[in-house]
Amino acid sequence: MESYGLIVLGSGPAGISAAQAYVEAGGPGPVIVLTADADAPYERPPLSKETLTGSGPAEPTPLTEAVLPDGVELRLATVAGDIDPDRHTLRTGGELLAFDRLIVATGSRPVPFPGADADADIHTLRTLADATALSRAATHARTALVIGSGFIGCEAAASLARRGIATTIVTPESTPQADRLGPYAAQQISSWLTDLGVELRTGVSVTAIRAPRTVHLDDGTTLEPDLILAAVGIIPQGEVAAVGEATAYQGRLVADEHLQVTDGVWVAGDAARAMHGIVGRALDVEHWGDALAMGALAGRNAAAPEQQQVWSEVPGFWSTIGEHTLQYAAWGDGFERAEVAERVGGFTIWYADAEDVLVGVLAYNADADYERGRRLIAAQAGIGVALSGGDLTPEE
Numbered sequence: 001m002e003s004y005g006l007i008v009l010g011s012g013p014a015g016i017s018a019a020q021a022y023v024e025a026g027g028p029g030p031v032i033v034l035t036a037d038a039d040a041p042y043e044r045p046p047l048s049k050e051t052l053t054g055s056g057p058a059e060p061t062p063l064t065e066a067v068l069p070d071g072v073e074l075r076l077a078t079v080a081g082d083i084d085p086d087r088h089t090l091r092t093g094g095e096l097l098a099f100d101r102l103i104v105a106t107g108s109r110p111v112p113f114p115g116a117d118a119d120a121d122i123h124t125l126r127t128l129a130d131a132t133a134l135s136r137a138a139t140h141a142r143t144a145l146v147i148g149s150g151f152i153g154c155e156a157a158a159s160l161a162r163r164g165i166a167t168t169i170v171t172p173e174s175t176p177q178a179d180r181l182g183p184y185a186a187q188q189i190s191s192w193l194t195d196l197g198v199e200l201r202t203g204v205s206v207t208a209i210r211a212p213r214t215v216h217l218d219d220g221t222t223l224e225p226d227l228i229l230a231a232v233g234i235i236p237q238g239e240v241a242a243v244g245e246a247t248a249y250q251g252r253l254v255a256d257e258h259l260q261v262t263d264g265v266w267v268a269g270d271a272a273r274a275m276h277g278i279v280g281r282a283l284d285v286e287h288w289g290d291a292l293a294m295g296a297l298a299g300r301n302a303a304a305p306e307q308q309q310v311w312s313e314v315p316g317f318w319s320t321i322g323e324h325t326l327q328y329a330a331w332g333d334g335f336e337r338a339e340v341a342e343r344v345g346g347f348t349i350w351y352a353d354a355e356d357v358l359v360g361v362l363a364y365n366a367d368a369d370y371e372r373g374r375r376l377i378a379a380q381a382g383i384g385v386a387l388s389g390g391d392l393t394p395e396e
């Protein structure tokens with residue numbers, strides 16, 4: 001049986017940054033990354049943006065924000081499971097591997113559209129292989145239907161429309177992202193989409209999809225698009241790697257504020273439900289930059305379990321819909337009050353909880369507010385401080 005100082009599961013941002021940080025922190029080897037992905041590490045965010053807008057085949061954007069150090073083994077197209085945290089072993093194919101430390105960075109996968117014929121022609125978008133199939137279908141499509149108005153649905157619809165495809169979004173939301181970001185942001189996003197020619201069918205749900213592409217809506221109408229993309233959410237894959245007595249919650253592996261699951265096991269990225277060091281509650285985070293940061297923290301902590309650092313980054317992401325980029329930082333578990341500050345060519349929305357404590361910021365063409373917001377959210381400042389232009393120095 002081969003034995004490793006560290007095994008990392010997953011070659012997304014969390015897995016690669018974990019391996020890199022572990023080696024840089026002097027963690028004992030050998031180190032191996034096992035990944036179900038068949039392709040060398042690449043960036044996912046362009047898959048719904050530049051990659052899909054381009055008229056050619058999907059090209060990967062290599063992952064450069066984290067890089068595997070020399071000597072770290074990468075095994076592609078390798079699914080790991082059967083983790084035994086007591087014996088410190090796992091299985092991949094017929095092979096049993098032993099680890100001293102394990103970092104689970106298994107990410108998530110798209111929710112398959114429920115109520116569809118098994119042989120219906122429906123795309124989802126997560127991997128480079130998904131993007132390749134979607135781009136190929138888009139080459140021949142004159143009409144497209146995107147189901148869902150989350151960020152991936154909005155980004156992909158904008159990209160398909162920019163290719164000249166007549167694109168429709170069907171969503172049960174009253175306006176895209178209204179539930180998550182409130183009515184003002186939702187209205188802005190709607191106008192960006194419609195300006196690109198995207199048709200929005202809001203307040204409507206898909207009830208069934210019959211093979212190959214007959215889509216039935218609950219308003220009684222039927223659509224026959226050339227291409228269907230279901231962007232109706234993700235299923236975290238932490239449970240795939242559920243370890244012994246470690247609890248999994250809605251597919252995520254539950255961890256403490258050091259991202260530690262149990263003795264010798266850490267989790268990072270979409271697969272984690274970790275206690276946050278500042279807010280003192282468990283957060284689910286599904287963002288690229290946070291996966292990089294959490295992976296790096298898990299790697300450092302695995303390298304030095306006696307001196308573990310606390311997860312204290314304010315989660316956040318950027319989303320690009322057509323040519324419009326939103327910057328968002330928030331704990332991500334809701335808000336009670338939203339205050340909009342408009343300016344020429346941009347806006348900022350400040351979100352607060354029931355006690356008027358700042359819990360989020362959404363910035364459009366307002367970089368300074370985004371950075372200030374991150375500092376104020378981390379300090380758990382009142383929304384009044386944000387609205388009056390107040391700030392903290394980065395050291396406070």
Ligand SMILES: Cc1cc2nc3c(=O)[nH]c(=O)nc-3n(C[C@H](O)[C@H](O)[C@H](O)COP(=O)(O)OP(=O)(O)OC[C@H]3O[C@@H](n4cnc5c(N)ncnc54)[C@H](O)[C@@H]3O)c2cc1C
Pocket residue numbers: 009010011012013014015034035036037044045046047048078079080081105106107108125126127152237240241268269270271285286287288289291316317318319320
């Ligand atoms: C199209 C698209 C656009 C996006 N755009 C943005 C954006 O603009 N901004 C943003 O912040 N976020 C964006 N995201 C979300 C972001 O990509 C994810 O939050 C991020 O990839 C999570 O990183 P991760 O490392 O936790 O998981 P993943 O990137 O999902 O990687 C998980 C890895 O684990 C592997 N794996 C799974 N199970 C096993 C197993 N049992 N054994 C071995 N390996 C396994 C997978 O093959 C994969 O390599 C986007 C996502 C998509 C799909």
